Amino acid sequence: xxxxxxxxxxxxxxxxxxxxxxxxxxxxxxxxxxxxxxxxxxxxxxxxxxxxxxxxxxxxxxxxxxxxxxxxxxxxxxxxxxxxxxxxxxxxxxxxxxxxxxxxxxxxxxxxxxxxxxxxxxxxxxxxxxxxxxxxxxxxxxxxxxxxxxxxxxxxxxxxxxxxxxxxxxxxxxxxxxxxxxxxxxxxxxxxxxxxxxxxxxxxxxxxxxxxxxxxxxxxxxxxxxxxxxxxxxxxxxxxxxxxxxxxxxxxxxxxxxxxxxxxxxxxxxxxxxxxxxxxxxxxxxxxxxxxxxxxxxxxxxxxxxxxxxxxxxxxxxxxxxxxxxxxxxxxxxxxxxxxxxxxxxxxxxxxxxxxxxxxx
Amino acid sequence: xxxxxxxxxxxxxxxxxxxxxxxxxxxxxxxxxxxxxxxxxxxxxxxxxxxxxxxxxxxxxxxxxxxxxxxxxxxxxxxxxxxxxxxxxxxxxxxxxxxxxxxxxxxxxxxxxxxxxxxxxxxxxxxxxxxxxxxxxxxxxxxxxxxxxxxxxxxxxxxxxxxxxxxxxxxxxxxxxxxxxxxxxxxxxxxxxxxxxxxxxxxxxxxxxxxxxxxxxxxxxxxxxxxxxxxxxxxxxxxxxxxxxxxxxxxxxxxxxxxxxxxxxxxxxxxxxxxxxxxxxxxxxxxxxxxxxxxxxxxxxxxxxxxxxxxxxxxxxxxxxxxxxxxxxxxxxxxxxxxxxxxxxxxxxxxxxxxxxxxxxxxxxxxxxxxxxxxxxxxxxxxxxxxxxxxxxxxxxxxxxxxxxxxxxxxxxxxxxxxxxxxxxxxxxxxxxxxxxxxxxxxxxxxxxxxxxxxxxxxxxxxxxxxxxxxxxxxxxxxxxxxxxxxxxxxxxxxxxxxxxxxxxxxxxxxx
Numbered sequence: 001x002x003x004x005x006x007x008x009x010x011x012x013x014x015x016x017x018x019x020x021x022x023x024x025x026x027x028x029x030x031x032x033x034x035x036x037x038x039x040x041x042x043x044x045x046x047x048x049x050x051x052x053x054x055x056x057x058x059x060x061x062x063x064x065x066x067x068x069x070x071x072x073x074x075x076x077x078x079x080x081x082x083x084x085x086x087x088x089x090x091x092x093x094x095x096x097x098x099x100x101x102x103x104x105x106x107x108x109x110x111x112x113x114x115x116x117x118x119x120x121x122x123x124x125x126x127x128x129x130x131x132x133x134x135x136x137x138x139x140x141x142x143x144x145x146x147x148x149x150x151x152x153x154x155x156x157x158x159x160x161x162x163x164x165x166x167x168x169x170x171x172x173x174x175x176x177x178x179x180x181x182x183x184x185x186x187x188x189x190x191x192x193x194x195x196x197x198x199x200x201x202x203x204x205x206x207x208x209x210x211x212x213x214x215x216x217x218x219x220x221x222x223x224x225x226x227x228x229x230x231x232x233x234x235x236x237x238x239x240x241x242x243x244x245x246x247x248x249x250x251x252x253x254x255x256x257x258x259x260x261x262x263x264x265x266x267x268x269x270x271x272x273x274x275x276x277x278x279x280x281x282x283x284x285x286x287x288x289x290x291x292x293x294x295x296x297x298x299x300x301x302x303x304x305x306x307x308x309x310x311x312x313x314x315x316x317x318x319x320x321x322x323x324x325x326x327x328x329x330x331x332x333x334x335x336x337x338x339x340x341x342x343x344x345x346x347x348x349x350x351x352x353x354x355x356x357x358x359x360x361x
Numbered sequence: 362x363x364x365x366x367x368x369x370x371x372x373x374x375x376x377x378x379x380x381x382x383x384x385x386x387x388x389x390x391x392x393x394x395x396x397x398x399x400x401x402x403x404x405x406x407x408x409x410x411x412x413x414x415x416x417x418x419x420x421x422x423x424x425x426x427x428x429x430x431x432x433x434x435x436x437x438x439x440x441x442x443x444x445x446x447x448x449x450x451x452x453x454x455x456x457x458x459x460x461x462x463x464x465x466x467x468x469x470x471x472x473x474x475x476x477x478x479x480x481x482x483x484x485x486x487x488x489x490x491x492x493x494x495x496x497x498x499x500x501x502x503x504x505x506x507x508x509x510x511x512x513x514x515x516x517x518x519x520x521x522x523x524x525x526x527x528x529x530x531x532x533x534x535x536x537x538x539x540x541x542x543x544x545x546x547x548x549x550x551x552x553x554x555x556x557x558x559x560x561x562x563x564x565x566x567x568x569x570x571x572x573x574x575x576x577x578x579x580x581x582x583x584x585x586x587x588x589x590x591x592x593x594x595x596x597x598x599x600x601x602x603x604x605x606x607x608x609x610x611x612x613x614x615x616x617x618x619x620x621x622x623x624x625x626x627x628x629x630x631x632x633x634x635x636x637x638x639x640x641x642x643x644x645x646x647x648x649x650x651x652x653x654x655x656x657x658x659x660x661x662x663x664x665x666x667x668x669x670x671x672x673x674x675x676x677x678x679x680x681x682x683x684x685x686x687x688x689x690x691x692x693x694x695x696x697x698x699x700x701x702x703x704x705x706x707x708x709x710x711x712x713x714x715x716x717x718x719x720x721x722x723x724x725x726x727x728x729x730x731x732x733x734x735x736x737x738x739x740x741x742x743x744x745x746x747x748x749x750x751x752x753x754x755x756x757x758x759x760x761x762x763x764x765x766x767x768x769x770x771x772x773x774x775x776x777x778x779x780x781x782x783x784x785x786x787x788x789x790x791x792x793x794x795x796x797x798x799x800x801x802x803x804x805x806x807x808x809x810x811x812x813x814x815x816x817x818x819x820x821x822x823x824x825x826x827x828x829x830x831x832x833x834x835x836x837x838x839x840x841x842x843x844x845x846x847x848x849x850x851x852x853x854x855x856x857x858x859x860x861x862x863x864x865x866x867x868x869x870x871x872x873x
Binding site: 220239 | 666667686687688689690691697699704705706707708709710711715719720722723728731732733735
């Protein structure tokens with residue numbers, strides 16, 4: 001997966017058309033199959049999709065709502081992408097997001113006298129450190145002990161989830177509140193809102209990080225080593241690189257990004273730590289990274305797509321009665337079609353060859 | 362005598378390449394027919410079509426005069442065609458008999474009928490003088506005998522057309538002789554044998570008829586008595602082959618690399634290199650001969666820091682160390698052509714230019730403070746493509762898309778352009794065609810002439826003899842002897858490869 005894209009990375013400068021076309025085909029096919037489902041419910045698919053679109057992109061109110069959902073998807077998607085460049089499948093972004101959120105809250109509800117930019121930076125860094133530390137465990141086990149990172153990260157997600165529950169019902173619980181939640185962050189730790197909407201400055205973080213990573217994987221020796229390690233760790237060992245150390249660091253940085261994503265969500269949207277604040281974000285992020293074909297800039301677009309689906313789903317439900325969970329079906333189908341259509345060029349090539357041979361032979 | 366097997370105009374096309382085009386081949390009963398060609402000439406593809414692993418895109422196969430369709434190996438076996446693969450398909454923990462009946466229905470299904478099988482195998486073994494005990498565990502048998510088990514497997518299935526795929530690749534010279542006897546015995550008994558090989562000597566020694574493949578097409582078909590090695594080589598490559606390298610008086614410098622009582626134990630606890638001491642001077646090539654798997658690779662990997670060694674030390678340009686780090690070694694001026702370019706030497710999906718800086722990527726001018734100088738890397742790529750005659754449209758092409766020879770040239774370019782003081786080359790021409798092989802060997806000699814110390818590990822004795830100044834023969838982790846090239850006969854080297862110390866050869870005179 002992401003094969004084509006990774007191939008042309010490093011410092012190759014060709015435009016990767018299949019990396020752009022494949023996701024579009026996947027989206028089209030996913031929506032088409034979704035249309036059949038909508039139609040079976042006695043609703044005109046075009047109507048349903050119109051409301052989906054209207055509720056997600058066609059007005060500033062809906063668009064800003066979509067963008068708010070896009071931010072965590074993009075940031076977490078970039079976290080997943082980062083490690084996947086080295087063929088490490090970080091299913092643990094989910095847990096790292098929670099750990100980051102806990103870290104964000106600890107710093108965010110204290111230090112009222114620090115200037116806002118510094119306070120936000122402190123929150124991001126500490127959240128990142130907690131996320132990174134949490135990711136260090138599967139990273140180390142993978143690199144040095146050969147233990148499958150998918151299993152470890154997936155199981156650790158539960159640890160993080162229940163740890164967060166424990167924290168918000170215990171030490172960080174708002175004293176007199178009925179809800180399992182923390183006290184609000186102090187003002188200096190709340191992300192500034194943009195254009196008078198709910199959209200916060202986290203969108204800028206996501207865009208900057210995507211641009212930076214895009215450059216990073218094309219031009220830096222570390223990005224080069226990471227991609228090479230993903231394809232052939234033996235060759236990298238042969239080239240004198242400490243591959244185990246590298247892979248561990250990759251996982252830590254991936255966890256750092258996911259942790260910071262959790263902090264952005266806390267600082268930008270919720271303003272405090274609440275239980276189950278981002279259930280499934282880490283898993284959605286995998287879909288985001290895959291749809292983006294592992295291109296950092298593509299992550300922005302695919303996060304926008306999934307953000308739009310999530311946001312528009314409500315208005316679709318209200319107007320047509322198609323349940324919100326429908327969009328999760330579409331989301332899954334899109335990914336399946338993207339994965340499948342990656343094979344299409346190859347299959348077509350083989351088919352054409354065969355035909356040619358028959359004609360000539 | 363009739364024709365037992367005929368291939369008529371076999372064509373097989375893969376995406377991007379035509380592997381076989383209109384290939385004709387006729388195998389006479391009771392004869393040995395050699396299918397000769399370089400690696401990549403299409404021999405394996407042809408045999409896989411015959412054995413049902415591939416379906417040909419055009420052409421017909423006749424067995425005993427009848428046209429047949431072979432969809433899988435079962436079909437082939439039913440037609441009496443048996444293949445002995447280059448890599449044995451045996452289960453080491455099972456006995457000979459168990460291996461042979463594996464996958465066959467027993468007469469007493471669902472129970473095994475091992476006793477009957479053992480009896481039949483014994484009878485077959487005696488008939489062909491194989492000297493095999495069906496009750497032996499395969500893992501206890503030497504490679505040459507294991508190969509006979511493979512042949513027995515095929516005979517047991519009543520094949521009368523045998524295909525031997527690169528059968529001598531893993532054998533010592535003595536085992537090769539034994540194999541030849543076996544093959545001759547088989548043909549005497551009326552079996553027909555097709556040998557697939559790229560070795561001229563084998564063709565000359567064994568076959569009655571030769572079909573030469575080049576670039577997927579038949580380049581020639583001759584009776585062996587009517588031809589000679591030079592003619593065959595020319596058919597294989599399509600041009601005159603010059604395999605003579607200029608002899609040069611060695612201009613020895615000081616010792617560049619040395620091992621002292623080196624011992625390497627692998628992860629399974631097997632001692633791979635045992636108490637080994639050697640010295641290589643600048644300006645000489647030490648060739649390490651030996652059958653694959655006798656510790657040569659581990660020796661090369663240990664002195665380049667790829668794997669740890671447990672005892673002893675390595676001295677590189679006067680600095681003695683008991684623990685090595687790959688990058689450290691590299692920065693001492695050691696270049697390494699690893700034994701497996703796909704496994705170790707290259708990152709196949711990455712471009713040529715990226716692979717060209719795989720080891721140097723962190724150094725100026727290629728990068729500066731962790732950021733690549735794109736122009737320098739591009740330029741370097743283009744330059745190397747030109748200097749090393751790498752056939753590729755541009756330096757941005759993924760190395761996966763290149764032929765083996767061109768892939769190897771990328772590694773050579775990368776490792777040699779820095780003018781190393783010490784070069785460790787392991788199987789540098791494995792799987793390459795004659796042209797690329799020649800190129801690689803010339804480069805090794807160039808390095809020596811430039812004054813580098815070269816350690817060459819090769820299982821191709823021909824290669825060792827051609828370029829080495831001194832030859833060490835390795836067997837089970839130890840040197841059986843170190844001789845100046847030309848001082849020992851091929852049969853002496855063969856004996857050393859089979860585990861006889863040179864000192865014993867001399868004292869006993871003629872052994873065996």
